[in-house]
Amino acid sequence: MLIDTHTHFDSPKFAQTRADDWARAQSGGVVAQVVASVAPFNFNTVRDLAHVHAGTTYALGIHPMFVDPLGDDALDALRAALVAHIDDPKLVAIGEIGLDGFIKHSDMAKQIRFYRAQLQLAREFGLPVILHVRHAQDTVIKYLRQYSINQGIAHAFNGSFSQANAYIKQGFKLGFGGMLTFDKANQIRRLARELPIEALVLETDAPDMPPSWAYQQLNYSHYLPRIAQALCELRGLTMPELAGQMRLNSVAALPKLQLTLDELSR
Ligand SMILES: [Zn+2]
Numbered sequence: 001m002l003i004d005t006h007t008h009f010d011s012p013k014f015a016q017t018r019a020d021d022w023a024r025a026q027s028g029g030v031v032a033q034v035v036a037s038v039a040p041f042n043f044n045t046v047r048d049l050a051h052v053h054a055g056t057t058y059a060l061g062i063h064p065m066f067v068d069p070l071g072d073d074a075l076d077a078l079r080a081a082l083v084a085h086i087d088d089p090k091l092v093a094i095g096e097i098g099l100d101g102f103i104k105h106s107d108m109a110k111q112i113r114f115y116r117a118q119l120q121l122a123r124e125f126g127l128p129v130i131l132h133v134r135h136a137q138d139t140v141i142k143y144l145r146q147y148s149i150n151q152g153i154a155h156a157f158n159g160s161f162s163q164a165n166a167y168i169k170q171g172f173k174l175g176f177g178g179m180l181t182f183d184k185a186n187q188i189r190r191l192a193r194e195l196p197i198e199a200l201v202l203e204t205d206a207p208d209m210p211p212s213w214a215y216q217q218l219n220y221s222h223y224l225p226r227i228a229q230a231l232c233e234l235r236g237l238t239m240p241e242l243a244g245q246m247r248l249n250s251v252a253a254l255p256k257l258q259l260t261l262d263e264l265s266r
Pocket of ligand 1: 006007132
């Protein structure tokens with residue numbers, strides 16, 4: 001029983017195959033997924049999907065790579081969506097939010113302003129956050145501390161051991177996915193092997209970040225069991241051991257996931 005803690009299940013790339021893809025993931029043992037939104041244009045889409053496909057939950061937030069063209073009305077739209085849906089058991093986090101220092105020509109001051117505004121919303125609404133971070137780990141962590149945000153996931157973690165430990169100290173879990181399956185991904189494989197097992201969660205980021213066997217192709221949640229198997233091999237764990245621990249970690253990061261897991265077991 002596995003949980004895919006980060007997908008973009010709403011992607012138009014899945015338009016023709018979405019229900020079949022999820023059925024295939026479920027039959028492979030993936031019981032739940034978290035669909036991250038990226039901007040107000042897909043808030044309703046991710047929520048609707050969560051209420052159609054069993055085991056599907058969602059996060060609402062503005063992704064740093066989508067910030068540049070947006071006005072402050074986007075933050076107002078996020079607040080309005082949170083007010084309207086905070087009691088929705090399928091809404092498990094604010095996300096994905098963060099900072100991306102890798103994309104060129106982005107207004108970093110504006111990214112930081114949107115990130116801070118969304119941390120404030122996370123505090124106000126009592127939700128964990130799902131973070132997207134590239135070339136900005138220390139700044140992201142600095143504001144987590146400043147806003148006393150102590151629950152969530154640093155998705156697709158790709159930083160140093162000391163940055164990993166800073167997230168862990170802050171109460172965060174670190175998301176690992178298809179990158180684990182590349183022999184050349186030495187740093188990510190070392191992190192996944194050596195960090196405390198309690199700090200890890202599994203994700204695909206489907207349709208992005210495909211594993212080695214789907215290089216430059218679409219990624220799917222039904223690849224998660226094979227990714228989990230790669231982590232089992234790195235850690236010397238059996239699949240039931242790993243799955244049990246990942247479930248605990250996922251619920252610790254995103255407590256409202258438990259409501260969906262309970263519903264599935266009824
Ligand atoms: Zn994402």
